[in-house]
Amino acid sequence: MSGLRTQAARTSPIADETMQFGSSSDDQVRAQRFRDAALPYLDDVYTLARYLLRDASDAEDAVQECYLRALKHFDSYRGPAMKPWLFAILRNVCRAEFARRTHSSITPADELPETAEQTTPLWSEAQETPETEVLRHRDASAIQRMIAALAEPFKETFVLREIQNLSYREIAEAVGAPVGTVMSRLARARAMLRTAWLAEEEQPK
Amino acid sequence: MTCDEAEILLHALIDGELDAGHVREVENHIATCPHCAAQLGAYRDMQAEIAAADLRFTAPPQLRRRIEAALPQPRIASRRSVLRGFAMGSVVSAMAATGIVAIVLRSDDEQRIESEVVSAHLRSLQAGHLTDVISTDQHTVKPWCNGRLDVAPPVIDLTALGFTLIGGRLDYIDGRAIGAVVYKRRAHIINLFVAQTPNASRSPARTDDVQGFNIRRWRDHGLSFWAVSDISADELTEFSDKFESAMRTNGNS
Numbered sequence: 410m411s412g413l414r415t416q417a418a419r420t421s422p423i424a425d426e427t428m429q430f431g432s433s434s435d436d437q438v439r440a441q442r443f444r445d446a447a448l449p450y451l452d453d454v455y456t457l458a459r460y461l462l463r464d465a466s467d468a469e470d471a472v473q474e475c476y477l478r479a480l481k482h483f484d485s486y487r488g489p490a491m492k493p494w495l496f497a498i499l500r501n502v503c504r505a506e507f508a509r510r511t512h513s514s515i516t517p518a519d520e521l522p523e524t525a526e527q528t529t530p531l532w533s534e535a536q537e538t539p540e541t542e543v544l545r546h547r548d549a550s551a552i553q554r555m556i557a558a559l560a561e562p563f564k565e566t567f568v569l570r571e572i573q574n575l576s577y578r579e580i581a582e583a584v585g586a587p588v589g590t591v592m593s594r595l596a597r598a599r600a601m602l603r604t605a606w607l608a609e610e611e612q613p614k
Numbered sequence: 615m616t617c618d619e620a621e622i623l624l625h626a627l628i629d630g631e632l633d634a635g636h637v638r639e640v641e642n643h644i645a646t647c648p649h650c651a652a653q654l655g656a657y658r659d660m661q662a663e664i665a666a667a668d669l670r671f672t673a674p675p676q677l678r679r680r681i682e683a684a685l686p687q688p689r690i691a692s693r694r695s696v697l698r699g700f701a702m703g704s705v706v707s708a709m710a711a712t713g714i715v716a717i718v719l720r721s722d723d724e725q726r727i728e729s730e731v732v733s734a735h736l737r738s739l740q741a742g743h744l745t746d747v748i749s750t751d752q753h754t755v756k757p758w759c760n761g762r763l764d765v766a767p768p769v770i771d772l773t774a775l776g777f778t779l780i781g782g783r784l785d786y787i788d789g790r791a792i793g794a795v796v797y798k799r800r801a802h803i804i805n806l807f808v809a810q811t812p813n814a815s816r817s818p819a820r821t822d823d824v825q826g827f828n829i830r831r832w833r834d835h836g837l838s839f840w841a842v843s844d845i846s847a848d849e850l851t852e853f854s855d856k857f858e859s860a861m862r863t864n865g866n867s
Contacts, residue, residue: 436686437686439686440685440686442786443685444685445737446786448678448681449733451673451677451678451681452670452671452672452673453670454673455671455672455673455677456670456671459671468671469674469676469677469680472673472677472681473677473680473681473684476681476684477681477684480685487789490726490729490730542656543659544656544659544660544663546663547663547667548667549667549668549669552663552664552667552669553669556669570629571661571664571665571669572664572669572670576631576725576726577626577629577631579726592622592625592626593622595625595629596621596622596625599625599657599660602660603656603657603660606660
């Protein structure tokens, strides 16, 4: 998807300025600082991109765009921790990509109607799940598929918690939602995943 | 506590996000409610299954190369000037959390800083990153730090006590440039990070295990200390004990 970079740039307010790097030593110094601070998280950012976008080459493009934007805004970075900050940027890149795909059925988290989250009581899915039933062991790729199939915004919250090991506060910072919202999304994500997990067992491939 | 409350809070419980008081409340509820107890067990099992599976992806080498190629190329040995250029001061982002949630969640700032300290320790072990000033003489290391930091770390030679001073470095933790004093114990490196803290009260040392490294941290004389190493917790405790007692003896450092 060669369209991501240019399209993302068009829809993003921060990409209006031209991205230019001179060869001055300041830029090099800055780039080295950025390398040290941000590159150790490349696998983390790529992992999140793979769950948010599914397609591997889309994910690569999104991660590259994320790092370029992060470098551009590195001067104004004053925390929080680097990882949630990079995730927040990646999310914006992915949302721009969602916006581009007007024919896509995928709805970005922030454009879900508010009511979708609020009308369903948190515990309704959970109650339908037989809590005594034991989950059958599944291999990693099967679990990855089930997680990837979760609806947003529950999927990203789940991935940030269980795969990226972010705290609730860091998740709240990365997705720009209150901690209470993070908690309710996580509860629903787990209920949905468990339901899917049990359902898969009933009809083995 | 009602089941509705418990069914949300049990997730915070298995994620280790509840403070002690609420842990007790949720556990009391679970003890009397088979439904919620079963839920808790089911979600714990699922979390264990997920933790045991490798669900991460590794960035392909060509992606790493593409990103590297897009960054301005570094010059060797620019690290010192890099560190001098760090903006001082940090902004603590105040999270506006809503409802009961704000009260029940413990602060994870300390955890975050500890994980940054471990990252800085790991970075320092890469070739050429360990020391900005190499000296076994505390009277060389300290003046070097004085010229570069608002608050120079106390530099104490513990060579005679089994911990060899090998130098100092500027590092970057929690958005601030801070000093690191580097010691060696046999083949193991100990990084002692020192930062100014607004909290003047003394806080006794305690050891945490973060990503397989031991961190011993304490606070004294308006300074926060983090000693990080892969040596055993016992040896690290010995280090911090000797450092603290030498600091008291020196008085001024």
